[in-house]
Amino acid sequence: xxxxxxxxxxxxxxxxxxxxxxxxxxxxxxxxxxxxxxxxxxxxxxxxxxxxxxxxxxxxxxxxxxxxxxxxxxxxxxxxxxxxxxxxxxxxxxxxxxxxxxxxxxxxxxxxxxxxxxxxxxxxxxxxxxxxxxxxxxxxxxxxxxxxxxxxxxxxxxxxxxxxxxxx
Amino acid sequence: xxxxxxxxxxxxxxxxxxxxxxxxxxxxxxxxxxxxxxxxxxxxxxxxxxxxxxxxxxxxxxxxxxxxxxxxxxxxxxxxxxxxxxxxxxxxxxxxxxxxxxxxxxxxxxxxxxxxxxxxxxxxxxxxxxxxxxxxxxxxxxxxxxx
Numbered sequence: 001x002x003x004x005x006x007x008x009x010x011x012x013x014x015x016x017x018x019x020x021x022x023x024x025x026x027x028x029x030x031x032x033x034x035x036x037x038x039x040x041x042x043x044x045x046x047x048x049x050x051x052x053x054x055x056x057x058x059x060x061x062x063x064x065x066x067x068x069x070x071x072x073x074x075x076x077x078x079x080x081x082x083x084x085x086x087x088x089x090x091x092x093x094x095x096x097x098x099x100x101x102x103x104x105x106x107x108x109x110x111x112x113x114x115x116x117x118x119x120x121x122x123x124x125x126x127x128x129x130x131x132x133x134x135x136x137x138x139x140x141x142x143x144x145x146x147x148x149x150x151x152x153x154x155x156x157x158x159x160x161x162x163x164x165x166x167x168x
Numbered sequence: 169x170x171x172x173x174x175x176x177x178x179x180x181x182x183x184x185x186x187x188x189x190x191x192x193x194x195x196x197x198x199x200x201x202x203x204x205x206x207x208x209x210x211x212x213x214x215x216x217x218x219x220x221x222x223x224x225x226x227x228x229x230x231x232x233x234x235x236x237x238x239x240x241x242x243x244x245x246x247x248x249x250x251x252x253x254x255x256x257x258x259x260x261x262x263x264x265x266x267x268x269x270x271x272x273x274x275x276x277x278x279x280x281x282x283x284x285x286x287x288x289x290x291x292x293x294x295x296x297x298x299x300x301x302x303x304x305x306x307x308x309x310x311x312x313x314x315x
Contacts, residue, residue: 012230020225026213027222029206031189045188052186052223060229064222066180066209072217073177080265080272091305098308108305109236116269116299121236153269159262160254160273161219 012060015043016051024165027064071158075125078155079132081139082118084111089146090120096142097122102135117149129154169217172200176208177217232278234260235302237287238269239294246270249294258286269299 012020018041028036034052038045055061070078085093090108097120098106105123122139126132136152169177175198185193192202200208212218227234241249246264253259253273262273277283287298 020223020230023223024225025222026220027184029191029210029213029221031191031202031206033190034186034188049186049188055223055225056186058229059226061223062226063182063224064184064186065182065224066177066184066212066218067220067224068177068181069216069219072215078263094305094307103308105309106307107236107303108307109301109303112299112301116301119304121301151267153265153267153272155263155265155272157264159250159264159271160259161261163220163224163260165257165260165276 012055015041015047016055016060018043019048019051024163067163069158069161070125074127077126077129077132079124079126079129079136079152080155081122081124081136081150081152083120083122083139083143083150084117084148085120085143086146086148087119093143093146094120097139100135100138100142102126103139118151124152172198172204173208173212173217176205177212180209180221227276227278230278231280232276233280233283233302235275235283235300237273237275237301238299239271239290239296240269241271241294241296249296252293253290256286256290258282 019037022037022040027033030036034048035045038048041048052061056064094106094108097103102124103122104125107121108119109121111117111119124132124135126135132152140147140150179198180194184190187193189202191205195202195205198205209221213221239249249271250262253262253271258275258277260274260276262271264270265272275283275286277286283300283302287300290298
C-alpha cells in the first residue's frame with residue numbers, strides 16, 4: 001500500500017457497510033452483478049459502483065476477483081515456514097524473502113518465548129513437500145547467519161475458509 | 169480443467185472491473201462470451217476450485233483488525249475445539265497443521281479490541297491457551313497460483 005493511500009481517510013459509512021454485507025459472500029453471477037448488489041443493498045447501481053471504486057482506491061478492498069482453492073488446483077503442499085531471524089536484520093531481510101516468486105505471504109510476527117522463537121513467517125504453496133523443501137533451502141541461503149533456526153508447518157486440513165464476515 | 173478454465177482462474181485472480189457489464193468485459197479479454205464466463209465461474213465455485221468470487225475486503229482499513237492465532241490441542245479433543253472455533257463468525261480461516269501447534273486460524277473483527285475479546289471467548293469455551301501472532305510488519309502478500 002502506498003504512503004499516498006495511507007493518507008486517504010479509510011473508513012466506511014452505513015451505506016458502504018450495506019454494500020459490504022451484500023458482497024462479502026461473493027458477487028452475484030449474473031450479467032449486471034452490481035445492479036443485483038444495488039437491489040440487495042437498497043442503493044442505486046451507479047452509487048454501488050462509485051463506492052466500490054472508492055473502496056478499491058483506498059485499499060478497503062484489496063481487489064475484486066477469484067480466490068482459488070490451492071488444494072483443488074493441485075498445490076497440495078501448503079507449508080507455513082517460520083524463521084528465527086535476528087531482530088536487527090529482519091526488516092532488511094523480510095522484503096527480500098517476500099520478493100521470492102514462490103512466497104505468497106511474508107510477515108514479521110511476535111515471538112512468544114519460550115514456546116515460540118520464530119519472528120518471520122513465509123508461506124510457500126507447492127505441488128508436493130519435496131518442492132517446498134527446495135524452496136526452503138533458497139530462503140535459508142538468503143537469510144544466512146541472520147537465522148538461528150526454522151521449521152515448516154504443513155497444513156493437513158482446511159477446517160474453515162470463508163473469508164471475513166461482518167455480522168449483519 | 170480445460171484451457172479456458174485455467175485462463176479464467178489465472179486472469180480473475182488479478183482483478184475484475186467495476187462496470188455495468190463486467191463479465192462481458194472480462195470475457196472479451198479471455199476470448200469467450202459473457203454467458204459462458206458466468207457459467208464457467210458457477211461451475212468452478214460449485215466444484216470448489218474457487219472458494220469465492222468477489223471483493224476481498226481489508227478489514228483493517230475499515231477500522232477493524234486481522235490476526236493469526238494458534239492453539240496446541242490434544243488429538244482426542246481436536247474436533248470439539250475445531251467446532252467451537254469454526255462456529256465463531258470472527259474466524260475467517262482455520263487450518264489444521266502438522267505440529268505441536270496444530271490449529272492455526274485467522275481472526276477478522278470489526279474493531280481492534282474485537283481480537284482480544286474473541287480470543288478470550290475461545291479460551292473460555294475450549295479451556296486451552298490461544299497464542300496470538302498479530303502481524304508486526306507485512307513484507308509481502310499476493311497469493312497468485314498459476315495453473
